[in-house]
Structures are given as C-alpha cells and as structure tokens.
Amino acid sequence: MAEKPVYTLAIPIQDFDASILSPAARDTSTPAFRSEAADFLRQCVKRLGGDVQVRFDGDEIVIAWTPAVRKTDPVDRVTSMLKSGNYIEGTILLKLLLSMRPDDITIMHNLGMALSDMGKYDQAERYLRRVLDLVPGHVDARVAMGVALTRQHRNDEAFVELERAVRLDQSNPYAQRNLGAVLLKLGKKDEAVGHLRSAAEFNPEDPLAWYGLGQALELNEETKKADDAYVKAIKLGEHTQVGQMARDGRSRIAAVTFKSATPDRIRMDAVMYCMGAMERFDSMSQDEIQTITFEIAMLGTRGLDVNDSTQKYTIRSLPGNFSGLHMVCIEYVGFKIIDPSLDIGFDLSKEYSTAESMHNLRSK
Secondary structure, three states: OOOOOOEEEEEEHHHOOHHHOOHHHOOOOOHHHHHHHHHHHHHHHHHHOOEEEEEEEOOEEEEEEEOOOOOOOHHHHHHHHHHOOOHHHHHHHHHHHHHHOOOOHHHHHHHHHHHHHOOOHHHHHHHHHHHHHHOOOOHHHHHHHHHHHHHOOOHHHHHHHHHHHHHHOOOOHHHHHHHHHHHHHOOOHHHHHHHHHHHHHHOOOOHHHHHHHHHHHHHOOOHHHHHHHHHHHHHHOOOOHHHHHHHHHHHHHHHHHHHHHOOOOOOHHHHHHHHHHHHHHHOOOHHHHHHHHHHHHHHHOOOOOOOOOOOOEEEOOEEEEEOHHHHHHHHHHHHHHHOOOOOOOOOOHHHHHHHHHHHHHHHO
C-alpha cells in the first residue's frame, strides 16, 4: 500500500504573528510561545482535514500535513475564510495547499490578494507575478497587481498593469474602477471620469465605483453630477466608510455651492439663523446645547441640503421644522460654544462674526 503524501510548510519564527497568542506567549524565545504557536497551527491546519505535525527547527516552525481524502476542494473553504477577514489562518492554509499544488493559479491569485490586504506587498507581488507569468491574460490577477502597486504609491507602475487589464477586458468593473482611481492619483481627472463611469455602469451596486465617479466629477467641477454620484454611494454603503466619505463629498459641494451663490457677500439668511441660535442658546445649559448640537451633527451624517429652503428637517431636542441651512447654522453656533476649535466642514465664519456683533449690540 502506497504511503500517503506529506506536504510541508516552513514558517520563519520572525514572520509568525505572535500578537494572536496570549500576552505571556508572545516572546518567541519562551516555551510558552512554542506551545501556543504549535497549538494554533495544529488547530488551523485541522480545518483542512487529515493529520498534522508541528515542530520547531532552528529559526523555523515546520508544519507537516497529510491530507485526508476529500470530496470538495479545500481552496473554496479557505477563500471563504479570507472573505470573512480571517487572513492569518487563511494565508497559512493557502501556502500549505500551494506546497501540494505548486502551479495552482487560483491558490496563488487568492494568496496574492490576501497578502496585499495584509500589507505584505513583497510576498503579494511574488505570487501575483507568478500567476501573470503563467497566464498573462489573467485580468483579475493583473487588477490585484495594480491594487498592490497603488497601495505602495507606485502609481505609474500600477497604471501600466491596470490599463492592460482594461484592454484585456473592457467590461471588467474592477479594472475600470481601479484604473480610474490611479488616474486620479496621477492628476488625470478627465480620463478618470470615463473609466469610473464605466465601472459604475458595469457594476451599479458598487458604492466605491459611485464614490470614485463622484470624486472625479467634483474635481472636474461638475458639481451636480458629482452630488448625484455621491448620493448613490451613500445609498449603497450608508453605514460604511465609503458612505461617510461620500457624505463628506456632498458637504464640500454644498459649501462651495452655498458660497458661490454670493461669492463676495455675507449671506444674511445665515446671519439671522446664527443670531437666532445665539438667542436660543442664551437661556440653555451647556448640556442642552450639546444635546441639540450633537443631534444635528448626527443628522448631518446623512446629508443636509443647505441650498434648499424647504423646512424638511426635524430633531427630537428642538420643536419645529428647519431648512438644511438653518440646521447647519444652529450646529455651527453650538460647536462654537462647546468647542470653538472644531471645524464642522462648513465655513460660516463671516456670517457668525456678523451675527455675534449684532447679538452683542442687542444684548446691551
């Protein structure tokens, strides 16, 4: 009867992430480290099934794995781990599987992407380059290479990879989106718009594509189209970082539009709103002011339209309906009382100063 094959993976001790162990076991020179690291690796590899041995050999931890007979491909299980954010175990298992299938394109591609996400760019490039050497037309690997290069600020090199990916597959939304993003970094905002628009058209459920398009349009001073793109990004990624970045973009556009309406003049409607807030806050405690201000700030994370006079906003801590500009003015005055150093991202300094002078005269 033939012996079952044994596959090995040697991990340099210096590359093992000891932060996943208990504090008492993070010193790599201690028996506690050896014990916990070995237990962790055994449990990790057992996810693949079969027998596993872990030993220390000089400056390396050596895993010896004898796989069990499986009906399903273990790579699928490992890629699911990566999608859930379990990068440490996922990359260890992919490297072990690669020792069994050294030319497996899927393993190398997933390993390259995961290592890039972990910031281990040298390793990521090595695996992705191997994929591209074997399959030059592998679009997803070329996109992943472009992303890894972009993350290292090697934008010219990233552009070469991503442009080639788009030439290979013009309908690939991720190639289009990442090429658009790197073009923005290279200052080529006009070219970026077309690629980011294509990305959003090919994958309309991708908030990053809409956010990138909003950025490019904003830089091209197409503010209405940019605002529309940001709105779509917010709807698709409302509670994500992308959603917040899109809300920040809308705030920038609102501030610019607000000032451009009267570029060299003070907005008297904003002055009166600010003065009204000062009078309202005169009779309130610091806690009451803070409650109102923070509630408006939370409302503002979903976007306040300062260029629409409709009184369509309400908050629990104040009776009545308010326009977007009215809300922002109350928030601005509130933060001037709570923390004058805070920048809410909307410049009402001239209007506030005028309102303050009028308020002081009226109070005398």
